Amino acid sequence: SRGLKADRDAVQQLAERVDGNLLAAAQEVEKLALLANGETIDLARMESLVADSARYDVFRVIDAALNGQPAQLARMLSGLKAEGEAVPALLGMVVMELQRTAALARIEVRGGNIAAEF
Numbered sequence: 001s002r003g004l005k006a007d008r009d010a011v012q013q014l015a016e017r018v019d020g021n022l023l024a025a026a027q028e029v030e031k032l033a034l035l036a037n038g039e040t041i042d043l044a045r046m047e048s049l050v051a052d053s054a055r056y057d058v059f060r061v062i063d064a065a066l067n068g069q070p071a072q073l074a075r076m077l078s079g080l081k082a083e084g085e086a087v088p089a090l091l092g093m094v095v096m097e098l099q100r101t102a103a104l105a106r107i108e109v110r111g112g113n114i115a116a117e118f
Helices: 008-018 024-037 043-048 056-066 072-083 087-110
Strands: none
Touching: 008 024, 008 043, 008 087, 024 043, 056 087, 072 087
């Protein structure tokens, strides 16, 4: 709607840099509309124009771990570390959730009632 054109890699880079931060995404699109001058934006240009605005929390880290998204998990942990978070302390919560999930899986294998366990 803003008349921007970008190649696939550039769009992927934008999505990664604003990961879930919709306000930042809207602001970056506005900025790109001003700076693109009608040209197609490639990866190199996107990297130079768009700030890394992704914000993560332990709950999203746990979701990525439980959903089997190692690349996303690594990106989140790196972002949290860059923001000054104590990443090793967060990993304890991730491990606790994985242990709970494993316990529920064992109950299910034995034919137990998962709903009752929740």
